[in-house]
Each structure stands twice: as C-alpha cells, then as structure tokens.
Amino acid sequence: MKNRSLISINDFSKKEYLKILDIAEEFEENPRQKILENHVIATLFFEPSTRTRLSFESAISQLGGKIIGFTDASSSSVSKGETLMDTIKTVANYSDLIVMRHPLDGSARWASEVAGIPIINAGDGANQHPTQCLLDMYSIRKTQGTLENIHIAFVGDLKYGRTVHSLVIALTQFNATFHLVSPEELKLPSVIKKYIKDSGLKYHQYTELESIMDKVDILYMTRIQRERFADPMEYERVKNSYILKNKMLENSKSNMRVLHPLPRVNEIEEAVDQNTKAYYFQQARNGVYVRQALLASILGLK
Amino acid sequence: MENSVQKELKVSALENGTVIDHIPSTRLFTAIKILKLEKVSNPVYFGTNMNSQKYGSKGIIKISDRFFGREEINKIALVAPTATLIEIKDYKVVSKYTVETPSEVQSFVKCFNPKCITNHQAVPTKFKVFTDDKGFLKLRCHYCEKTTTQENMVFQ
Numbered sequence: 001m002k003n004r005s006l007i008s009i010n011d012f013s014k015k016e017y018l019k020i021l022d023i024a025e026e027f028e029e030n031p032r033q034k035i036l037e038n039h040v041i042a043t044l045f046f047e048p049s050t051r052t053r054l055s056f057e058s059a060i061s062q063l064g065g066k067i068i069g070f071t072d073a074s075s076s077s078v079s080k081g082e083t084l085m086d087t088i089k090t091v092a093n094y095s096d097l098i099v100m101r102h103p104l105d106g107s108a109r110w111a112s113e114v115a116g117i118p119i120i121n122a123g124d125g126a127n128q129h130p131t132q133c134l135l136d137m138y139s140i141r142k143t144q145g146t147l148e149n150i151h152i153a154f155v156g157d158l159k160y161g162r163t164v165h166s167l168v169i170a171l172t173q174f175n176a177t178f179h180l181v182s183p184e185e186l187k188l189p190s191v192i193k194k195y196i197k198d199s200g201l202k203y204h205q206y207t208e209l210e211s212i213m214d215k216v217d218i219l220y221m222t223r224i225q226r227e228r229f230a231d232p233m234e235y236e237r238v239k240n241s242y243i244l245k246n247k248m249l250e251n252s253k254s255n256m257r258v259l260h261p262l263p264r265v266n267e268i269e270e271a272v273d274q275n276t277k278a279y280y281f282q283q284a285r286n287g288v289y290v291r292q293a294l295l296a297s298i299l300g301l302k
Numbered sequence: 303m304e305n306s307v308q309k310e311l312k313v314s315a316l317e318n319g320t321v322i323d324h325i326p327s328t329r330l331f332t333a334i335k336i337l338k339l340e341k342v343s344n345p346v347y348f349g350t351n352m353n354s355q356k357y358g359s360k361g362i363i364k365i366s367d368r369f370f371g372r373e374e375i376n377k378i379a380l381v382a383p384t385a386t387l388i389e390i391k392d393y394k395v396v397s398k399y400t401v402e403t404p405s406e407v408q409s410f411v412k413c414f415n416p417k418c419i420t421n422h423q424a425v426p427t428k429f430k431v432f433t434d435d436k437g438f439l440k441l442r443c444h445y446c447e448k449t450t451t452q453e454n455m456v457f458q
Contacts, residue, residue: 104446109445
C-alpha cells in the first residue's frame, strides 16, 4: 500500500482491507506513537465536514504529525477561482500526503492523478467515503470477532446513503446476508443490489424495522432526510417508523450491535445510548485508529 | 435492374474513400457528429431510412478521400454497433470490417452526472464500457463511478 492513494473502496483487495484492520488494532492498543514526527499532512476540506476532519486531525496529531490545510473552500484560493488541479499540485509541494474532502463526485480520483503524492479521499460528493467504510468494517469485526457470514440490517435512507452503498459492496466479499429496511422511495439502488447478486449472496427487503430485529448481528442505522422526499406528507408518514427505541432491542440477538455513521438526529432515541448494544460512539472512536493505520501504511511506516 | 442502381448509389460512386454502412437509421446523425464529419471539407454523402435486408432500416455515410483509424471509427460502435466499414481505393473495395466496441472511451462522451468533476473543471472524460444484464451498452465514469446509459450519451 506504500505510496498508494485510497480513493474508492473498490481500490483495495480483501487482503489489503484486512491488513489495514490488523494495523488499526495495533493503534487501538497504542494510539500515541510518534511515528509521523517528520511528516506534514495536508487536510484540504473544500466543503466542511467537522467530524471527519477532526477524526483525521486527531489521528495525525496523536502520531506526532504536522497538519496544514483549510476547513472550507471560502478560506482558500478556491474562492479566487483556482482549479482543483492547481490547488492540489501546489499543496503537494508542501506535504507528504493529502487528505481531501470535496463536494464534486470524482474530484479525489482526479486529484490523485495530478498530485504526485498519495491522496486519501475523505468524501467526494455523493460518490465515495472509503475511510468511513473501513471504520465500519473494523467495528463489525471488533464486535462480532469476524467479518465473515454476518447478517446485517441497513435501515433508513438506502437510496442516497453513500456509506451504506460502500459497506454493502465491501461486505459482498465476506459472505454477508443483507436485510434492507427502508421506505419504498428510499430502497437500495439496483446497481448496488447487482453487486450482491453477482456475488451469489442473498438480500431481503422490508419496510418495517421490527421485522428484522431477531435476525441480525449488526443493525446499521442511517438518517432519513426530509429533502429526499418529493411528497412531504410521505416523509411525515414514515419518519417515526424508523426510530430505534430500547423496547425494540429486547428480542435482538445478544451479540447484536447498533452502528450509525453519525451525526444522529432523532433516528435513535437517546435512551438507547445506555444500552450495551449501542456501539455508535465507539464506532466513531475506531475511525481514529483506522485512519492512523491508513496513514502509516501509505507512508510506509507500518 | 433496380437493385443494381441502388447498389451503385450506395457503394460504387466513390473513387477513393470510406463507406460506413448498416448504421441504425435513428443514429445516423449521431454517428456523423461523433466522427466530426460536419467539420470536414471532403465531399460527404449520407442517406437514412433506407431498406436493409438485415436490419429493416439503415443509414449509410460515404466520405471521399478519407480513411479512418480503427480507434477513431470504433467510437461509433457506442451508438452503431452493427456498422460496417468499407474502404475503397480506385473504385475497388480494399477492405471491409465491422466496428468493434472499445473497452474504454476517452474525451468524447460527456458524463451524465451533473455533479461529476468532469462537468465542472477541465478534466478529460474517461469511461469503461460494459454491457448490462439486458445487453445494453453502458459507460462507467472513471471519476464519479456513475453509469451513463446509451440514451443519455452526449457527445462532446
């Protein structure tokens, strides 16, 4: 993985993912190692994403690396009309690796072709967010002891949820069974279902959250956004049916854990946070270890 | 008699040049655009909605004193996979072949995704060509990873 960019979850093989997860485990045990002391990492956020940026910056800081960059496009030369290519080529002169977030689909791939140094995609529009996918995989393996043969439910907005798409595709390499719970208008796109079918795996579709509760090892919750609905009445009708409450977890398997990419709005009741099956805040913490593992691998330090 | 006259109109009129035959009628003008024939100064003849034994209806293009590289001509396979190419020198057919669908296309199709970087900055487009379950040609963008279907293809 040395000197390679991570742009899309499809860029790495199963073996390579697992290697990253193994290294992430080492960082979980010992997250403060000064291995990046002689490195400068650029974090270029062409659109704000506080959560992802802080996770990367924490990962870098704990390893002793220096950070340069900007937190949104208005405070950078982009606002003067500079092209992405020029920004990337310039910053590549000042740093060893670029972490970037950009509102346009495909921007990270383009950047990786002109940078001359490795790029980690921290989200390119609606396309990819591979580090989120890796931390989801890490969290599944951590809580289930394996990534193989799990039953996973995805709940909420499966149509536009980029994290859902990436994780589904990644898990097709691990013999997963997919339980897809969404309103009719937010079903998983057929292009993603094709990955499941092509891998010879099974998926089941539901509109009721409760129907899957006793079947799954992982319950992956997502936010349903009002603006996704053409008909606001329809949103009002479905919004409450996908809210997770403690009572609903009573019949779930003992090994079952609840994941959520965060931020949460109201789709998981706060009371669930105390439930031993709630794992979403640890999941966010795992993001730091996975990002440390990626940085170290790409820079050839692990 | 009628048959031979028609044949002459279609093929033999060229002294030197290329005949592109068996283009689906509805795709003739797209093929002309892809090959940028509206910009050449050579004589170009074309016909469409002509009878075809094989396809029912077809279009045909003849270009004097112009020969195409395989890569250039294969671009039209995206819209006219059945097209055949006949090269004529000195009134004689010197070669004849069917276009081949390329596995990758660069720089001449627009990505259908309005949020793709290629539609906002000076990034040349690049696609992998694939056929879906139903046999339809589709393009997968190298950058945004979204799919452009045949009916959504816009040629630059």
